[in-house]
Amino acid sequence: MKTVGFLTAYVPEEIFHAAGLTPVFIFHTPEDEGRARAHLPGFTCWIAGSALDQALTGKLDGLVGMAMAQTCDTIQGLADIWRQNVAHIPLLHFGMPLRLDSPSTRQYLLAELRSLRGRIQALTGHPISDDALWQSIAVYNRTRALVRRLYARAPHLAPSDLYALVRAAFRTPKETYNEHMAQLLELPLVLPDLGSRRNPPRVLLAGCELADPVLLDAIAQAGGRVVGDILDLGERYFAIDAATGAQREPTAPDQNPLEALADRLLALTPTPTKYRPSSDRITQVMSLVQERNADGVIFARFKFCEPHGFDYARMAHALAQAGVPHLLVELEQASQAGQLRTRVEAFIEMLA
Amino acid sequence: MSEYPRLQSLRRINRVMARYYGQRQVLARLRPLAYVTSGAPVEILEALGILTLYPENYGALCGARKASVDLCRVTESAGYPADLCSYARSHIGAVMHPRDAPLRGMPRPDLLVCCNNICGTVLKWYQALASLYDVPLFVIDVPFQHTTPAEDHAVAYVADQLHEFAAWLETHTGRRIKPDKLDAVLARSREAVALWQEILAFGQHRPSPVNAPDLFVAMAPIVALRGTRRAVDCYRRLKAELEGRVARGIGAVPGERYRLLWDNIAIWYRLYRFFRPFMDDGACFVADTYTNAWTVELEPQRPFESMARTYSGVFINVDLPARTRIIAAMARRFEVDGMVMHVNRSCKPFSIAQCDVRDRLRDDLGIPILLLEADMCDERLYNEGAVRERVEAFLEML
Numbered sequence: 230m231k232t233v234g235f236l237t238a239y240v241p242e243e244i245f246h247a248a249g250l251t252p253v254f255i256f257h258t259p260e261d262e263g264r265a266r267a268h269l270p271g272f273t274c275w276i277a278g279s280a281l282d283q284a285l286t287g288k289l290d291g292l293v294g295m296a297m298a299q300t301c302d303t304i305q306g307l308a309d310i311w312r313q314n315v316a317h318i319p320l321l322h323f324g325m326p327l328r329l330d331s332p333s334t335r336q337y338l339l340a341e342l343r344s345l346r347g348r349i350q351a352l353t354g355h356p357i358s359d360d361a362l363w364q365s366i367a368v369y370n371r372t373r374a375l376v377r378r379l380y381a382r383a384p385h386l387a388p389s390d391l392y393a394l395v396r397a398a399f400r401t402p403k404e405t406y407n408e409h410m411a412q413l414l415e416l417p418l419v420l421p422d423l424g425s426r427r428n429p430p431r432v433l434l435a436g437c438e439l440a441d442p443v444l445l446d447a448i449a450q451a452g453g454r455v456v457g458d459i460l461d462l463g464e465r466y467f468a469i470d471a472a473t474g475a476q477r478e479p480t481a482p483d484q485n486p487l488e489a490l491a492d493r494l495l496a497l498t499p500t501p502t503k504y505r506p507s508s509d510r511i512t513q514v515m516s517l518v519q520e521r522n523a524d525g526v527i528f529a530r531f532k533f534c535e536p537h538g539f540d541y542a543r544m545a546h547a548l549a550q551a552g553v554p555h556l557l558v559e560l561e562q563a564s565q566a567g568q569l570r571t572r573v574e575a576f577i578e579m580l581a
Numbered sequence: 582m583s584e585y586p587r588l589q590s591l592r593r594i595n596r597v598m599a600r601y602y603g604q605r606q607v608l609a610r611l612r613p614l615a616y617v618t619s620g621a622p623v624e625i626l627e628a629l630g631i632l633t634l635y636p637e638n639y640g641a642l643c644g645a646r647k648a649s650v651d652l653c654r655v656t657e658s659a660g661y662p663a664d665l666c667s668y669a670r671s672h673i674g675a676v677m678h679p680r681d682a683p684l685r686g687m688p689r690p691d692l693l694v695c696c697n698n699i700c701g702t703v704l705k706w707y708q709a710l711a712s713l714y715d716v717p718l719f720v721i722d723v724p725f726q727h728t729t730p731a732e733d734h735a736v737a738y739v740a741d742q743l744h745e746f747a748a749w750l751e752t753h754t755g756r757r758i759k760p761d762k763l764d765a766v767l768a769r770s771r772e773a774v775a776l777w778q779e780i781l782a783f784g785q786h787r788p789s790p791v792n793a794p795d796l797f798v799a800m801a802p803i804v805a806l807r808g809t810r811r812a813v814d815c816y817r818r819l820k821a822e823l824e825g826r827v828a829r830g831i832g833a834v835p836g837e838r839y840r841l842l843w844d845n846i847a848i849w850y851r852l853y854r855f856f857r858p859f860m861d862d863g864a865c866f867v868a869d870t871y872t873n874a875w876t877v878e879l880e881p882q883r884p885f886e887s888m889a890r891t892y893s894g895v896f897i898n899v900d901l902p903a904r905t906r907i908i909a910a911m912a913r914r915f916e917v918d919g920m921v922m923h924v925n926r927s928c929k930p931f932s933i934a935q936c937d938v939r940d941r942l943r944d945d946l947g948i949p950i951l952l953l954e955a956d957m958c959d960e961r962l963y964n965e966g967a968v969r970e971r972v973e974a975f976l977e978m979l
Contacts, residue, residue, distance in 0.1 A: 267936060268937060270954070272926050272932075302702065303933065305725050306930065306934050310937055326722055331745060333737070333742060336738070536704075538661065543709060
């Protein structure tokens with residue numbers, strides 16, 4: 230099995246899959262040998278620092294490539310640094326547009342997808358057929374449907390279990406994941422022992438990556454449940470399927486699989502680095518609070534993250550006006566687990 | 582400590598800029614006013630007679646007047662994290678508390694124009710402004726050039742958006758763009774840019790008649806008045822003054838011993854004070870990467886396509902090897918003996934790969950390079966003692 234690493238919430242995994250590669254997300258880890266510090270300034274987020282440290286210490290040597298989409302200034306800089314210092318893991322950059330609404334966006338995005346397909350073909354030495362792409366889209370749609378079913382059970386799961394299963398979707402070959410997740414979802418619902426509270430406080434998570442284990446654990450310990458999220462790699466990532474080969478035939482016989490992928494990327498709820506005036510993230514959070522009947526919102530922001538930092542201020546303002554309690558926790562490599570735990574537990578207690 | 586000769590044209594530029602801000606207060610009642618980012622294709626607005634103001638330039642002004650820290654605190658108390666860009670924090674604070682801000686803030690905009698060829702932060706900043714002012718926002722997406730030159734499909738994407746942008750402006754202002762007016766504006770823009778390039782080239786003289794802090798003051802018109810007669814006028818005078826200095830052998834730093842290159846945005850709250858120990862030691866910053874960012878040229882024949890290409894290829898929108906080549910070429914052309922790189926907490930595109938640039942250039946050029954952590958506006962991030970120590974050690978190395 231050949232594996233390709235990736236970062237950001239906008240990498241079209243299906244193209245890699247169609248080339249016979251297994252895309253795996255490179256999550257940040259607390260283990261760090263400090264090698265990235267020779268390349269990155271102190272005000273770089275944990276995500277970028279950890280990925281580079283893992284690459285420079287040989288932990289990613291099994292990867293045949295590393296994919297990153299255009300998102301924030303930090304990832305843009307990391308791509309530059311990666312090319313110069315991690316030459317043995319070729320970088321595959323994908324120019325995801327910032328504007329999702331311009332009349333030319335789709336055309337630009339399609340050109341970027343074609344270019345990426347060409348570069349993956351050059352990397353593996355094999356052509357990627359349309360049929361293979363349609364098949365990969367079907368496999369990924371299956372994963373997305375399963376994760377949506379998983380999220381539907383979120384209020385009954387321990388938050389750390391929920392996100393362990395979501396994270397696995399980013400790390401496991403999709404065929405294996407689909408098989409196991411389908412079996413798991415057939416099992417009768419067994420409520421974990423989360424304490425004796427009758428109406429556990431219902432929390433929404435906002436931020437970038439799938440929340441911190443300490444954070445999730447603290448929510449559970451205090452008797453809280455996660456009932457949904459607006460995390461870049463959370464619900465929004467799985468919310469929309471790509472059109473399948475079967476769906477295209479009656480209406481758009483000429484549609485090719487790259488168009489199906491482009492349309493999915495454009496339809497997703499934007500992360501804070503993208504712009505579509507008609508779907509404001511602040512409105513999205515407010516309606517999610519209503520829809521899920523949430524008692525409060527926890528923002529898990531990586532220290533030095535500008536896109537989420539600006540959004541936090543606007544969301545916090547809107548939530549405060551609506552009387553919805555919220556808490557900001559900042560994640561960094563040197564975070565104080567004890568302090569984080571105390572603050573989250575106090576917040577959940579307050580909601581109860 | 583000796584006194585250093587001051588450039589008279591800088592006073593004039595400061596007066597022109599003060600008048601620019603003053604006039605905007607009055608004119609904004611008569612004509613539409615847009616806030617724009619520093620790398621935006623302002624020529625289109627200028628051709629439509631739309632007034633422009635630059636929140637980034639205003640942020641620099643707050644920094645230079647030492648007003649940033651208080652304004653940043655205002656922004657932070659509204660929930661914005663303290664590690665965000667200090668131009669944005671200074672300006673948002675001024676929008677929230679104009680009474681406590683320099684010039685009592687800027688007049689209210691009718692339109693917002695955000696172009697991401699300088700950073701992704703401006704999107705978030707302008708979204709915040711759009712909700713604070715409740716006015717329309719146009720975003721121009723200029724993809725980062727991971728390979729140089731820009732790919733054709735990326736240039737086409739930008740050119741299409743510029744046409745869309747012109748139509749958007751016409752709809753929102755009821756004004757019509759006239760091709761001959763745009764040509765005239767582009768011609769003036771080109772003239773200002775050409776003069777600016779000549780001014781920057783004066784640093785090649787020995788001694789150099791101009792030092793980087795002078796250029797940080799002198800750059801305001803190329804940012805804010807590009808495409809106007811006033812910019813051309815300011816730079817003709819400055820050029821003449823520099824020619825006079827060269828003819829009389831006057832250097833910006835008398836007894837120039839070392840020639841240095843500055844990388845990144847200025848430290849606005851220490852503009853001259855930071856450079857003083859360098860000057861006292863005979864070191865002149867003959868070139869820099871910040872003021873060099875506006876040395877782009879425009880072709881009048883295909884204005885939108887040429888603007889698209891030009892605005893895609895600005896210094897901080899191109900890949901690391903291209904940026905490194907540009908700095909190395911400057912170092913050679915200006916015959917510098919060393920380099921100071923400001924690791925600017927507020928500017929990730931400028932700062933994030935500086936370690937790699939340093940390593941590469943140190944090997945290629947064999948000159949000492951100092952990396953100095955600070956911030957362009959947020960004085961709380963400036964460690965006076967540490968900076969002094971490191972600067973002294975660097976000057977010893979020269």
